[in-house]
Amino acid sequence: MAKSSLLSRVLGGLLLVLLFAAARGADAKGLKVLYSFSGGSDGGWPTSGLIMDAGGNLYGTTYGGGVVNNSICRGGNTNYTCGVVFKLSQGGAESVLYTFCTQGNCADGADPASGLVADQAGDFYGTTMIGGANDSGTVFELAAGGTETVLHSFCSEQNCADGGYPVGGLAADRAGDLYGAAGTGGNDSAGVIFEIAPNGTYTVLYSFTGGSDGGSPWAPLLIDKAGNLYGTSAGGGAINANCPNGCGTVFELNRKGAESVLYRFCSQNDCRDGSGPNPGVTADKSGNLYGTTFSGGAHGYGSVFEVTPFTVRKSRGARTATFPISALPRTAKAIFTAGLRRVWAIRSGEIFSSSIRPENFRRYRDLTRKKRPAAPLPVLLCCCMGAISMRRQLRVRPVPDQ
DSSP, X not given: OHHHHHHHHHHHHHHHHHHHHHHHHHHHHHOOOOOOOOSSTTOBOOOSOOEEOTTSOEEEEESBOSSBOTTTOOBSSSSOBOOEEEEEOTTSOEEEEEEXXXXXXXXXXXXXXXXXXXXTTSOEEEEESBOTTTTSOEEEEEOTTSOEEEEEESSOSGGGTTOBOOOSOEEEOTTOOEEEEESBOTTTTSOEEEEEOTTOOEEEEEEOOSSTTOBOOOSOOEEOTTSXXXXXXXXXXXXXXTBXXXXXXXXXXXXXXXXXXXXXXXXXXXXXXXXXXXXXXXXXXXXXXXXXXSBBSTTSBOEEEEEEEEEEEEXXXXXXXXXXXXXXXXXXXXXXXXXXXXXXXXXXXXXXOTTSOGGGSSOOOOBTOOOOOOOOOOEEEXXXXXXXXXXXXXXXXXXXXX
């Protein structure tokens, strides 16, 4: 019995060792470190994603490393460094394409917290969080030959009406226009959405108020084929004891600069729908938007959500068409809004009829909450244009129970 028990233990131990070794081997085969930053001239503390060219080379930015400038830059630990743009070849060779803060007072920008976008000519575009002519960030172009040009220095207008401190990076359309968000500045110091045309013209498309429309848009934007922009604001929206500066929103900005709030977080009791959506959103083919919140949810540790944007269904006779509310003619919007206010209540950005309780509005589990039955909220409005119905839903997506 003793020998048998001892042998079983030995064999069991050997089996565990073999399984551990196999797991280590699997990990080693699944992950390959292509390059380790030193925090020196090669860069350090990369905080954003990469882009790849047709040859398989990778390009990105690091928040720190490069030039040391303790008075302006914030990258690194003891000695504050200003960041770089780098290239990593297929063979793992890293080369620095540009080192920030090589101009006086970091006029060329410093501390890029986001990644790059590229055009067909191989030029790169991005943002730096600080530096520039007013130490409030820049939008820059890095030509294929390595020449950096500041396309815009933020806080160039009175009271920083043009925005300040862009963190989220850029999105580009097919015409070469660049779009981004600056988390501060604007008419109400609550951030802006901006555009830079191919000729370099800078335009503020929307200035947040910090109220119900949102505020502090730190995340990158998503652009659809029609040119509409989607994003999140970390503040504004629903304001309560959980988030006195606002719990954040998901918003849409159409091509004419009209902003629509698709969802205001913390609209549910105890912020079960989440609050503080710091990252941006991604979309599926149906136009549903997905993202995460930093806090809120059933346990207070954030949520994964899905937002179905506003759609308006208009039918007259046998004809039926579905289109976003932003596509309605101005007259139709006025009729729609006026009729909606008479018949339905709008609370914290959600639409409820008097017979539907807010907590029954359609959602899924958040993080560890079990799935609940769905309860769609159709809204039907009759007016001179025929039958118009509008639906908007937010689903809180869970991590499956373990």
